[in-house]
Amino acid sequence: MFCKMYTEDLQIGVTYWVCDYRFSDVRKYVPTRHVKPICVVCEMNPYGDKELKTKKGKVIPIWDKSTSLQGINIFDNESECISHYNDLIEDCSAKLKNYIVVLQADYEKMVKLKI
Secondary structure, three states: OOOOOOOOOOOOOOOEEEEEEEEEOOOOOOEEEEEEEEEEEEEEOOOOEEEEOOOOOOEEEEEEOOOOEEEEEEEEEHHHHHHHHHHHHHHHHHHHHHHHHHHHHHHHHHOOOOO
16 A cells, blocks of 8 residues: 555554655755655654654654655555655656756856857
């Protein structure tokens, strides 16, 4: 199952696979969020909120820190998670390639301005 976006859909004690890769601004060349596919368990934190923890106990935030508050991609199985992660990488790579083409065109226009 792909992408449960709301924490109420997550069940305590259930294992999920999560991943994410996105840019807020491709010009910065750095993803705003990068979570390689990883197995997590949904747990309740001391404040009564659900959280996702790896086997090593690291908390993976469900929501990103950007102003858009996009949820992490959550899957029931590893293969769907890996497939989606690869799609995210391809999408961001395509956006970066397109941006490089625009930069090259702008550079060439600027060089022609020389007297």
